[in-house]
Each structure stands twice: as C-alpha cells, then as structure tokens.
Amino acid sequence: MINAEYLDVFLDESQEHLQAINDNLLRLEQDPTDLSIVGEVFRSAHTLKGMAATMGFEDLAHLTHNMENVLDLIRNQKLEAASTVLDVVFMAVDDLEAMVTDISSGGEGKRDVREIVSQLESIEKGESVAVSEATLSSSQKPSNNSLQEQYDDFEATVLEQSMEQGYSTYQIKVSLDENAMLKAARVFMVFDVLEQVGEVIKSTPTAEDLEAEQFDEHFLVTLVSKIDGEEIKQRILKVSEITEVVVQEFDIASISTKVEEKPIAVPVVDDGNVTEKVESQAKEIEPKKTKSVQTEMNKTIRVNIERLDVLMNLFEELVIDRGRLEQIASELKNNELNETVERMSRISGDLQEIILNMRMMPVEQVFNRFPRMVRNLSKDLNKKVRLEIIGAETELDRTIIDEIGDPLVHLLRNSIDHGIETPDKRLAAGKSEEGTILLKAYHSGNNVFIEIEDDGAGIDREKVLQKAISNGVVTEEESAKLTDQQVFGLLFASGFSTAEKITDVSGRGVGLDVVRNTFESLGGVVTVNSELGKGSVFSIQLPLTLSIIDVMLVEVKEEKYAIPLSSIIETAIVNKSEVYSVHNQKVIDFRGKVVPLVFLKDIFEVPGEHSEEEFYSLVIVHKGDKVAGLVVDSLIGQHDIVLKSLGNYLKEVFAISGATILGNGQVALIVDTNALIK
Structure with a gap:
C-alpha cells in the first residue's frame, strides 16, 4: 500500500512537472532552435520518470522514458522539433496527465499506451511519422486495464x-x-x-x-x-x-476481486543522501534535487482547503461578535472597554487579511490550461493565433477561481472562432497573418479585472442589431436608440448567436448568456467594447472575495438592508419636487442623466406608514452602464459584513443575494442590485 504522505507529494509535484512540460513545449514550438527550452522539458520529464519509478507506477515511467528519448534526440540536435514530432509528444503528455489523474482518484495509473509508444519509437528510429486519426483519438479510448477495473x-x-x-x-x-x-x-x-x-x-x-x-x-x-x-x-x-x-x-x-498489495519501498533521506532506491531508474534521481525538494518542504505546509473553510467560518462568527462588542462599547462609554475593543478590532482586522490571503490563489491556475487549448483550436480552424498572458500572478479567492474557468474557456473560443480571421482574410485586410489574443488580469481597488482582447474582425453592430430584431430581443424602434455598448450587450441575450452555421466550437446559440449569468452570480460584471475591423475586448470585473464584503447599511421603515459598495456610485438626498414621472416611472435628472428610481419599500413590501419627509435618501447604483437610484428612509453607514447564504429553502428570493447578522443580533438582507436594475 503506497504511503499516503508520499503519494500526496508525488501527485502535487507530478502536476507541476506536467504543467512545466506543457508550457515549455508550447515555447519550443514557437522557437524550435532554442535548445535551452528542450533542456527544461527534458529535466521535468526526467524527474517525473524517476518519481514514477520510485512509486511503482511502471506505465507512467515507461511512457515518460520513451518521451525522454525523443527529447534527448532534439537536445543533441539529431532531430528537428517539427510540428508533427511535437504533436506526438503532446499526445504523450495527454496520456501522462490521464494516468496522474487516475492515480489521484485512487487508481493504479494503468493505461494502454502501446499506440503512442510505437509512434515515439518510430521517431527515435528516424522514420517519418504521420499522426493517424486513430492515434489522435487513442487518448479518448478506455484501455484494457481500465476495463479490468477492480x-x-x-x-x-x-x-x-x-x-x-x-x-x-x-x-x-x-x-x-x-x-x-x-x-x-x-x-x-x-x-x-x-x-x-x-x-x-x-x-x-x-x-x-x-x-x-x-x-x-x-x-x-x-x-x-x-x-x-x-x-x-x-x-x-x-x-x-x-x-x-x-x-x-x-x-x-x-475480473479479480482481490487487489494485490505490493510493498513499496520509498527513498529514505539521510543527511541529504538517498540511502535506499527502488528500480534502476530511481537511481537517476539527482541528490541535489532531492535535497532542494526537502528544503522547500521545510518552508511550506500543505493545508487541506476544507480546514481553511472551517477557519474562515469561525472567523466570520468572530466578525459578527466584534460588531456586537463595538456597539456595546459605544453605548456604555467606558474608556477602558473602548480601548480594548479598538485593539481587538485592529488585531481581528489583521487576522481577517491573513485568512483572506491564505485563501487567495493566482489566476495562473486557470490560465495555464489555455495555451494548449488555443494551439489545438487554431489548428482545427486553420488559423494562426498567438496567446499572450499578462498578470497571471494576480490573486483571487479560491471560491471564485473554481467558477471562472469554464466561462473564460467559452470567451476564448468565441474570440478564436468569431474574432480572429483566417490568414488569407487577415492579409487581405492589411494585417499580419497571425492573430493575437491578449489575456490580462490585474487588481483595481477591491476588484480583479480579467480582459480578453483580440485583434480580429471586431463585432458588426448592424449584424447584431438585425439578428436581435429578427429574434425578437428588441424592436426596430428601440434599436434606433441603442448605443454601441448596449448593442454589444445584446450578445448576452438568451439564445442569441450570430454564427452562420453550427460548429463544434460555437454557434449553438448557447453560451454567452450563461457566461454572463455565471460572472454575475459571483458579483461580477461583463462589458464588451469593439471596433469593426480592429478587434474586441471582453472585460470582466470580479470581487476579490465573496465571504466578507464592504456594504452600505440602509434603513427602510423598521428593516435594515445591506447594499454592496462595489455596486454604489454615490449617495444623495433629493427634494421630492425634483422627481418626475415618465411612462409611469419616477425618475430624477442626476448630473445631466435621467436616473429611474426604485422604491425598496415597494419592492420588498415593507409594512409601515409612508414618510412625510420632503426629501428622498438615495443610493445611486450601477450595473455596467445602467444606473438606478434606490430610495431608502435613511443611510446608516459603511460596514464590513459576513455574507451568509439563505439556504436552499429560500434560494429563489427576488433581489436578495444573502443575509448578515448585525452587531445587535438583527438580520439584514443583502440587496442584489443587478436584479433590481434588470
């Protein structure tokens, strides 16, 4: 039985080496003469082979050994790093990833790799390699070993x-x-x-x-x-x-119902030297590498994410109690108590920052899978596309990282399929035949922005409008008044697609609406800018974390509501005489812009008498370029609050995204401003 401690380390390091191999192979394809890149790939493959042999995963070690032989020929300039050769190496990497995934899910890492090994051996012998359709799909077929599952x-x-x-x-x-x-x-x-x-x-x-x-x-x-x-x-x-x-x-x-247990010997480190090694291949692990890994492990601790979730939940309760203490201290007006509470607030604020940082992960974890995807997709569509990534070190909360992968995949595929033109069309338009997609992430305030920019054909405003009219999304009368930004926003309407034909890549009429809904469910906003013939930019604004957020607390009759600060432009007080009615909708002229008013007491049917005040207290909120004024009775002030779910029983409540417990024990509902503006 493999020791779980060593297995966890093996899995983590294997995934790191496979990612490094993938990244460096993509670099090598761009610059086949740079032998230093081949050396990087070879070192990662060599280490992976040694680790696999030591752990007893023979199929993994065997395939890596064959791949290593091909890389060695390229490194010694006996073989050219042609695209056809790298196609086979990439497929070998796919099989290696599948084996590591199998091991992580409790399997033995067995896989039928005879076809790909045969291809690699043919390359070693100097035979011309033609990647057959059968080989391309071999990674999708179940191996005999997987069929003889225990x-x-x-x-x-x-x-x-x-x-x-x-x-x-x-x-x-x-x-x-x-x-x-x-x-x-x-x-x-x-x-x-x-x-x-x-x-x-x-x-x-x-x-x-x-x-x-x-x-x-x-x-x-x-x-x-x-x-x-x-x-x-x-x-x-x-x-x-x-x-x-x-x-x-x-x-x-x-089928065998018994799993044969084989004792697995693992390296024992003594004074930095490996004193016991298993298999001849394990001898190839460099002592320096073992020592550096050992040193690195002394500096870091792997913590199960569930423990961090428990720590976060406990801290959220502490934040609630902190608010209660602050309120009690202000009411009692005791200097010593005030000083103690202020000190506790500062310390808990520092603790909050540390816990949130522990949950942060670089978006690189999501971005890493895109270069391979862009390479494969551009080949399928006979296009030349270069992906540039900026700001991959930008960090986001793990809960958000987990959700943004699929929507970003769809936006990237959309840019390659609809945005980037074929080489002949690009040359005819006076562009280089290779298109560029820029994937950028950066911090701004309490938000992270992710942008996908391409230098393709851009979005045809008139084509979008005609499609929207024919689909009944807008009327012809409404379409004449729409700005460019509003027209591009129509792309996110449900079932909307401008594709001429359905392909495996896009054009099914499903996708961008789901993309928008996913980002909005995370408290994000998606906007589009485009210039016909020049390209398009999809910009996504996301909050840093979903657990503890800054809000403006407001009062409506006897009830309190929390409005996220990320949605607020400003607060204002306006005289009732400045309010007008347009099409049965009350509006104000605010800084030269017509802003509709939303009365929270009506939306949430809050009981109580109507106010006789001559003024309205407003919270001006926005969603993209759309603005609305939320009418409340009074503004309480800015607070840090813990976002709590309403649970499955109350998941369909309109315009409410959650709740929080205030310092006095009262529950305040958190307003979903996006739903109100819709």
Whole structure:
C-alpha cells in the first residue's frame, strides 16, 4: 500500500512537472532552435520518470522514458522539433496527465499506451511519422486495464448473478464536450438513460464526485442490461454535449476481486543522501534535487482547503461578535472597554487579511490550461493565433477561481472562432497573418479585472442589431436608440448567436448568456467594447472575495438592508419636487442623466406608514452602464459584513443575494442590485 504522505507529494509535484512540460513545449514550438527550452522539458520529464519509478507506477515511467528519448534526440540536435514530432509528444503528455489523474482518484495509473509508444519509437528510429486519426483519438479510448477495473466482493457477486440470469455486462466510457457548461446536468441525463435500459453497478469517479463535477471530460459506468450495446450507445448520444461513447462488453470471469498489495519501498533521506532506491531508474534521481525538494518542504505546509473553510467560518462568527462588542462599547462609554475593543478590532482586522490571503490563489491556475487549448483550436480552424498572458500572478479567492474557468474557456473560443480571421482574410485586410489574443488580469481597488482582447474582425453592430430584431430581443424602434455598448450587450441575450452555421466550437446559440449569468452570480460584471475591423475586448470585473464584503447599511421603515459598495456610485438626498414621472416611472435628472428610481419599500413590501419627509435618501447604483437610484428612509453607514447564504429553502428570493447578522443580533438582507436594475 503506497504511503499516503508520499503519494500526496508525488501527485502535487507530478502536476507541476506536467504543467512545466506543457508550457515549455508550447515555447519550443514557437522557437524550435532554442535548445535551452528542450533542456527544461527534458529535466521535468526526467524527474517525473524517476518519481514514477520510485512509486511503482511502471506505465507512467515507461511512457515518460520513451518521451525522454525523443527529447534527448532534439537536445543533441539529431532531430528537428517539427510540428508533427511535437504533436506526438503532446499526445504523450495527454496520456501522462490521464494516468496522474487516475492515480489521484485512487487508481493504479494503468493505461494502454502501446499506440503512442510505437509512434515515439518510430521517431527515435528516424522514420517519418504521420499522426493517424486513430492515434489522435487513442487518448479518448478506455484501455484494457481500465476495463479490468477492480470490483469489491459485493459488486462482483452482483455481476456474477446478473450473468447467470442472462444479462450482459458493459463498461461504458462517456466523453463530454470539453466546454460543457453544466457537466453535472449532462451526467444526470446519461444516468437517466442508463437506468431505463439496465442497472448501474458502479461509476468511476463516484456518483458524489460526478455530482460535484470533480472529473475531467469523461467518466466510466459499469452497466448490466439485456439490451444490445449499440442501442445503448445511440441512446446516450442523444444527450446534448456528449462527444463520444465507447461501449465494451466484457466477461465477468476476467475480473479479480482481490487487489494485490505490493510493498513499496520509498527513498529514505539521510543527511541529504538517498540511502535506499527502488528500480534502476530511481537511481537517476539527482541528490541535489532531492535535497532542494526537502528544503522547500521545510518552508511550506500543505493545508487541506476544507480546514481553511472551517477557519474562515469561525472567523466570520468572530466578525459578527466584534460588531456586537463595538456597539456595546459605544453605548456604555467606558474608556477602558473602548480601548480594548479598538485593539481587538485592529488585531481581528489583521487576522481577517491573513485568512483572506491564505485563501487567495493566482489566476495562473486557470490560465495555464489555455495555451494548449488555443494551439489545438487554431489548428482545427486553420488559423494562426498567438496567446499572450499578462498578470497571471494576480490573486483571487479560491471560491471564485473554481467558477471562472469554464466561462473564460467559452470567451476564448468565441474570440478564436468569431474574432480572429483566417490568414488569407487577415492579409487581405492589411494585417499580419497571425492573430493575437491578449489575456490580462490585474487588481483595481477591491476588484480583479480579467480582459480578453483580440485583434480580429471586431463585432458588426448592424449584424447584431438585425439578428436581435429578427429574434425578437428588441424592436426596430428601440434599436434606433441603442448605443454601441448596449448593442454589444445584446450578445448576452438568451439564445442569441450570430454564427452562420453550427460548429463544434460555437454557434449553438448557447453560451454567452450563461457566461454572463455565471460572472454575475459571483458579483461580477461583463462589458464588451469593439471596433469593426480592429478587434474586441471582453472585460470582466470580479470581487476579490465573496465571504466578507464592504456594504452600505440602509434603513427602510423598521428593516435594515445591506447594499454592496462595489455596486454604489454615490449617495444623495433629493427634494421630492425634483422627481418626475415618465411612462409611469419616477425618475430624477442626476448630473445631466435621467436616473429611474426604485422604491425598496415597494419592492420588498415593507409594512409601515409612508414618510412625510420632503426629501428622498438615495443610493445611486450601477450595473455596467445602467444606473438606478434606490430610495431608502435613511443611510446608516459603511460596514464590513459576513455574507451568509439563505439556504436552499429560500434560494429563489427576488433581489436578495444573502443575509448578515448585525452587531445587535438583527438580520439584514443583502440587496442584489443587478436584479433590481434588470
């Protein structure tokens, strides 16, 4: 049984080395003559091979060894780093990633890599390599080893009894579109189909992991059924966003119910030297590397993210109690108590900053997967595209990092498919044949901005308008009054698409509305700027964290509401005589702009008498370029508050995004200004 402590270190470092290999191979493709890059790739592959051999993952070590041989030829200038050669190396890296993923989910890292090893060996022998379609898709096919997956005694007994009763046993591999926005929903639909034709015995990953979307693009299901395998396949393929289904029948007799446990020897470090090594390949691990890793481990501690979540929840309770103490101290007017509370507030403020920083992660974690995606997609579309990344070290809260990956993938694919032109069209327009996409992240105040800018064809304003009118999104009368910014905003309308034809990349009429909704659910805002023929910029504004936020507390009758400061332009007091009615909507002329008023007492049906004051207290809020004035009874002031969910029971409450507990124990609801402006 592999020691879990060593396994965690192995997985973390393997993923780092694979990411380094990916990044450096992309650099090498841009500059094939730079042998220093080959050296970087070779070192990462060499270390990965040694670690895999030491841990006993022989398939992983074997494939890395073959890849290392090809890299060695390139390093010694015996082989040119041509695109066809790198295509095969990239596919080998994909297989390595799949094996590491299998190990992380509890597997043994087994995989049928004969096809890709054969390709690598052909390159070693100097034979011309033509990457066949079969090879390209080999990484999507389940290996024999994955089909001979280990089952526990109960599962094996069920399978044996099913076979005796005339049922067939199928191992089904289902692959989702890599850009599927709602993976868990697709999995549910697949399981619904399977339960109609038979009984699901096992899934890999587990049902819980599938529901939590903790898997890549494919998953395995063991099914017993009396229906033909081809018919099962066709039924599954009817589920949208399923790209491939492999159904394989196998004999229950070939399954072993016992997992053979082999003792694994691990390196023992004594005074910086490895005193015991397993396998001949393990001897190749450099002592200097081992020592540097050991030193690095002394400086850092790996902490389970769930522990940080618990720490954050405890601190949130502390923030609530801090607010209560501050209120009590101000009421009692005791100097010693005031001084103590002020000191506690400063210390807890520093503690808050440390805890929030511990939860921060660089957006690099998301950005790292985009260069490979852009490379593959540009090849599929016969376009030349260069991706430039700026500000990858910019940090965001982990909860936000987890959510932004898929929407950013969709925006990037949109830029490559709709934005960047083909080389001949770019040359005809006087541009270089290679298009550029700039992916940029930066801090500004309490927000992080992510921008995706391309130098492509830009957005055709008239084409968007005509499509919007034909789809009934706007009328012709309304369209004449729209600004450029408002027209580009129509791209985010539900079901809107300007694609001439449906492709695997985009043009399904689904996507940008989901992208906008995802960012807005995180408290973000998406805007678009474009110039026809010059290019487009999609800009996303996101809050640094979702847990503790700055708000303006306001009062409406006897109730208190919190309005996020990130949505507020300013506060104001206006005379009722300055309020006008336009189309049954009360508005004011505020700094030369017509601003509609939203009365919170009406929206939330707050009981109480109407105010006889001659003035309205307003909070001017915005969503993109749209502005509204929220009418309240009084402004209390700015506060740090802990955002608490209303739970599943109250998840559909209009214009309320959560709640917080104030210092006096009263609950204040947090206003969703985006919903009000809509």
